[in-house]
């Protein structure tokens with residue numbers, strides 16, 4: 047980091063929708079904006095044509111991200127970003143299709159779509175902003191709310207177990223899986239870039255702060271305190287492999303977690319079409 | 326956000342700010358005060374304590390000569406309110 051990447055700080059501005067009102071609707075310090083910046087710098091580095099990028103989302107604070115972007119964007123219904131994105135990808139297989147989703151959007155109401163997108167290994171990049179809670183609707187528990195954590199639907203502590211989105215994606219068949227945090231922003235930018243370049247379903251889970259609900263209810267403090275805690279609790283994959291389960295308690299592993307080059311859905315579908323329909 | 330506000334009022338440390346010599350060029354960073362939401366992230370994460378909060382909790386470059394152009398403040402600004410003059 048110290049060797050300042052000579053990267054212009056203003057590239058993000060090129061990709062903002064000219065007619066949108068800024069600043070965004072998000073609470074001051076919300077990690078969603080940090081993810082947006084890293085995502086746009088990753089796109090810029092890859093030099094994609096704006097007209098060849100579609101960004102799709104469902105509903106949630108995190109899902110409001112695409113509405114600020116000057117690409118093709120679809121702001122759809124809660125949990126259904128992946129089915130809409132699948133439709134876009136099928137109609138335009140050459141297009142870069144990205145889904146921005148939250149933990150509730152992707153894993154609760156959209157959980158079924160999520161596992162089947164992974165299973166098909168369709169060439170979509172999903173950026174899952176995991177803030178452990180439903181931000182937009184007032185702090186209800188989500189499938190990633192940790193055991194014992196407080197939310198407005200678990201006021202005495204969550205009795206459930208939580209999903210690990212990365213493990214779930216690997217188990218369901220995704221071919222690129224990575225985890226980042228809003229503290230480790232340059233790494234997040236690099237991982238998003240790798241995910242975009244990967245052919246197949248790629249997931250980048252980004253651990254983010256909803257200080258307004260998760261932070262406040264669980265006494266984790268302001269955005270600064272929450273983001274600094276991500277630094278303290280993140281463990282690089284190589285180091286995690288040498289740690290015991292006991293040492294890893296309360297920590298999470300960051301970096302590229304899984305990669306394989308299995309066949310991709312659009313390619314396989316085209317093979318079926320070529321073999322049977324078009325002569 | 327209340328924290329940074331009180332900090333801004335209480336710590337108007339006279340003499341702590343260095344005088345910037347504009348003949349060297351512009352300040353290292355540009356702050357868009359209209360987009361800034363005073364979240365305090367840049368102020369708290371800067372490893373060189375370049376910023377002090379103003380009365381609203383928004384960053385002021387109080388020690389611009391200490392800036393190493395490490396990028397930490399602007400990559401963490403959720404509202405794209407900081408741009409760097411370092412190209």
Ligand SMILES: Cc1ncc(C[n+]2csc(CCOP(=O)(O)OP(=O)(O)O)c2C)c(N)n1
Nearest residue numbers: 105106107108124148149150151180181182
């Ligand atoms: C069909 C439907 N059910 C419920 C809702 C209400 N709702 C809106 S956003 C949301 C949860 C958002 O949580 P998450 O995806 O984690 O995003 P965050 O706001 O935390 O970024 C819910 C339940 C809705 N809009 N539509």
Ligand code: SF4
Nearest residue numbers: 072073076107181256
């Ligand atoms: S409620 Fe939470 S997730 Fe939504 S904008 Fe505020 S901090 Fe971000």
Ligand code: SF4
Nearest residue numbers: 371392393395396398
């Ligand atoms: S670039 Fe680095 S040293 Fe300069 S103000 Fe920002 S965080 Fe501080």
Ligand code: SF4
Nearest residue numbers: 361362364365367402
């Ligand atoms: S990080 Fe950005 S929004 Fe937050 S105080 Fe600094 S300039 Fe303002």
